[in-house]
Amino acid sequence: MALRIDRGLFKYDFIDHHAVLCVPVDADVKELRKRYLTIARRLHPDANIQASTTEQQVAEEFLAKLVNPAYEKLSTERTRAEYMIVLSQMGKRLVQEASTVELQTDLAKELVNVPESNVNQLYKAAIAHIAKTQYDSLQNAPQIIAQISELNLVYLMRSANKLLAAQPSLVQPTTTSGSQSQTPAAGSTATAQPIFNEDSVVEAYIRRAQGLIDKNQLSQAQIELQDALKLEPKNSRCHSLIALVYLKQNRLKMAKIHFDNALKLDPNDKTSLEWKPKLDKALGLQSGGAKGTPSTNNAGKQSDKFGGGLFGSLFGGKKK
Structure with missing residues (x-):
């Protein structure tokens, strides 16, 4: 069902x-x-x-x-x-x-x-x-x-x-300069402070996603990063990491979109600078009809995936 x-x-x-x-x-x-x-x-x-x-x-x-x-x-x-x-x-x-x-x-x-x-x-x-x-x-x-x-x-x-x-x-009592939380005195106007703000939540998503990527649990990492992007659509780190996830899933076109977004937001994003040239090379080979070019469907449209073994070797796979 x-x-x-x-x-x-x-x-x-x-x-x-x-x-x-x-x-x-x-x-x-x-x-x-x-x-x-x-x-x-x-x-x-x-x-x-x-x-x-x-x-x-x-x-x-x-x-x-x-x-x-x-x-x-x-x-x-x-x-x-x-x-x-x-x-x-x-x-x-x-x-x-x-x-x-x-x-x-x-x-x-x-x-x-x-x-x-x-x-x-x-x-x-x-x-x-x-x-x-x-x-x-x-x-x-x-x-x-x-x-x-x-x-x-x-x-x-x-x-x-x-x-x-x-x-x-979502709130906790204000604290003094020491490490212990202090309960406001009766009649005081102490204001509760947020445990989380949007930045810390997005960072939590990113940390979990990075750990999942390291374990090659790509589908779960993709979900974490999609949730982070809903909260902060202009986070370059989220875009570069989800691009890397798509890359590892051999979804090259989606990877390119997010690498491009990451570099627009932060031209110095390390992950994008490292992987986008390799992605561009693979897409160039793909469009140029080199070995490994994916098959086309009945409408003549190319697949998002790269059919040969070249791209797998970028992540440590065996070369054919």
């Missing part, structure tokens, strides 16, 4: 973990855990003994590919904090692109037009109502998740500026 969802926040290449769990985007850890356990019990093999083999497999797929990753992301303080920053930025971006946002569900359209004072009440009431039957029909579950994500999208647009500040996990 296909689990592809292409409405709501998913349409913007964003995995809406709150929609998967059917909880409000400002849900706390206690609420997240309660909802996760409810869904896990519903989808667990022991609860589906009477179901067909196919239905059991679908339930396990939902649990393994959507529900468990969603809970893992949202229940861990650091990953939730990073995710909420990206989510808040997504809301602000959607406000700027409001004229292009398309909604299909009546509830989401209604949430657009309700008075500001009723937004929170209607949104949470709708989420709670849908949660009661979200996974009753696994065949319909992707459409229901899409419906929830449309509600999340509208709610974000109407409350993006408030959402990040409302997350208690």
Whole structure:
């Protein structure tokens, strides 16, 4: 069964973990855990003994590919904090692109037009109502998740500026010059300081991606860097690293696009300066019909991939 969802926040290449769990985007850890356990019990093999083999497999797929990753992301303080920053930025971006946002569900359209004072009440009431039957029909579950994500999208647009500040996990008490945290005295006006800012979140994505690249876990590294670029589209380091990932995946055209972007943003980017000349040489051989030129499809279009062994040898592969 296909689990592809292409409405709501998913349409913007964003995995809406709150929609998967059917909880409000400002849900706390206690609420997240309660909802996760409810869904896990519903989808667990022991609860589906009477179901067909196919239905059991679908339930396990939902649990393994959507529900468990969603809970893992949202229940861990650091990953939730990073995710909420990206989510808040997504809301602000959607406000700027409001004229292009398309909604299909009546509830989401209604949430657009309700008075500001009723937004929170209607949104949470709708989420709670849908949660009661979200996974009753696994065949319909992707459409229901899409419906929830449309509600999340509208709610974000109407409350993006408030959402990040409302997350208690994103702040910590101010500290003195010493290493110990100090609790503000009664009546003091000490202000909580953010644990994370956008720069530190992007750096965390980059560090994880670099570690994954070193382990040759390229698909995971690509996801980390795509998330970082959503938050900071003009980060040259992100562009050069994702270009390197595409290069290692033999996706030369995508690699070239991101190497070019990296060098536009930072002409001294070391990774791009090292690898782009080799990429240009490979693409030159490819277009010139040298040995290793990829096959063409029926329309005569060239593949993104380089067919010969030349490029693999750049990463230490055996020469043919």
